[in-house]
Amino acid sequence: MLKFLINRFGQSIILLLIVTVITFFLINLAPGGPSSTMRMDASPEERQAMVEKLGLDQPVIVRYASWLKGAFSGDLGTSFTSNEPVVQRIAERLPYTIELTIFTIIISIIIGIPIGILSAIKRGSVPDHIINFFSVVGLSVPAFWLGLMLILLFSINLGWLPSSGVGARGVDFNLWGWISHLIMPVLILTTTILPNIVRFTRSSMLEVISQNYIRTIRAKGAKESIVIYIHALRNALIPIITIIGVLIPRLLSGAVITEAIFGWTGIGTLILEAARGRDYPLVMGITIVITIVVILCNLIVDIVYSRVDPRVKNV
């Protein structure tokens, strides 16, 4: 386990370096510059002073090196747009995105796996066709369109749910306020991964229940529920866990659109602000944080995987 973790850590550092290099050079190659240097009311001298203050007169390589030096000591720089430390801005926003994605993953798993199993054991039946139909629909409807439709229905016409925001936090927190703000964003985000989980569970389950060992378990005199939910499911979970690992990055990119639609002040809306304002330090900071989140999720997936499948060793 320890050896595995050390190994993983080394790989992750290399991966992070590659990601930061690519991001750093890409944002600097993009046309335009930080919005604070682009203001029309500023004189050329003021602009020049600004550029020097931000260090933008230095060559890209030098800037990357000094950024990297800071990053290793935990200092991701200061946001161009708000003059606050990047770490602080991210720390304020990240919990909201984590909240959104964790609810989405949990709901997708709790709903998706049983539906996938049902679809597999009743393959070819009416419920199976209905499930397949909705999976295809779910996969093909764009999130922004569905989001606007939901707002139109539940916020504007029915007035049941708030159309935007994260709800009151801190002293003003109340349960319904929180849940009512979560419902639509979680619903939208769920549609981006749930169909994948359902379809994958179905095919994985179908594959497993045609295996020889399933016949053995029936021959032992097992109830059908034990055959399906203990023996078959345990095997079917192995590829499902893998696909969940693959879906996490997709979930994070889905979060950008979802957060934008519902004014959800998480990392997704922050990255839009950062990109629009050419806030280089903030973009870099978010990139690093998201990369680390993805790496951690994959680590968790691998550990769970090795717990489910005894043939996977060394974890």
Place this chain on the structure above:
Amino acid sequence: MDKILQVKNLVTGYQGKNTFMKAVDGVSFDIDRGETVCIVGESGSGKSVTSMSIMRLIEYENGKIIEGDIIFNGENIVEKNNYEMRKIRGSKISMIFQEPLTALNPVFTIGRQIVEAIRFHQSVKKKEAYKQAEELIQLVGISDPRTRLKQYPYELSGGMRQRVMIAIALASNPQLLIADEPTTALDVTIEAQILDLLRKLKKEKKMSIMLITHDIGVAAEMADKVIIMYAGKIMEISSAEDFFENPIHPYSRGLLESVPKMTGERGVKLNSISGSIPSLSNVPSGCRFSPRCPFATEQCINQEPVLEKFKDRQVACWNIDNVLRDHLKNQTDSEVFQ
């Protein structure tokens, strides 16, 4: 002797696109208490479908019993519901399968899989079940049971896994053990060990064994009674003694002759039957074996022979007399030759 199993006119098959395809077409036979019956036939002759019908597992694999009775201990298995079947499977009738490498669940330990089999049918505590599992695993010739029980299937060889399968099958002292080609996937030395084990267990536990094989050599070693199947029908039923002395049905003779025989000097004779078994959708009219039979006559092509008593055996063939005459002639030939 009293019969533990009577299969009567069993018809089992699969729903095809247009027609129902009968993989087993009117099969009848008996198994006595403590008897080893070998069902022999080429691949696709319906041996597995017969055994899966007796276990009533066929319906989980899209198959269906459409006719006939299977009387086990005086009760008709065909009429049992799922709950009643579960009480029989793995308890009174057990089965081991053709593919030991894939027959165990890869994600659970051997111990868990044996203990589960015990606890499906006996209400014992886990600890007690583990004790029984240790005994079972020693009974099937695996040493160091403690360690083995903690291992996963992938850590065991094919022969070991088949022993574990046998241990699982024996968990509740079945009266009938169905072994569907238990050694086909194993090499010759392991095969001999497994067959020895089955023989030993049969003696100790006084159970009946229905052993399925396409290897007539295995049947010669194990059988009290031989049943020859071809394309979903029984061709011959005979005591092992009579059968290996003188098989009657042309297909039986073909099967025996296809075994390399060590005759005298270094003569290895391999005289396999030409042609191949018909597919379910294309069963020949009349006698199913007629396209491949050297004795086939007009009648064979038009009319299907029924399994009929012939001396102490049952044979389905129109031309037994011709076959026997030919046999006599060959015998005298070879005597003259010697």
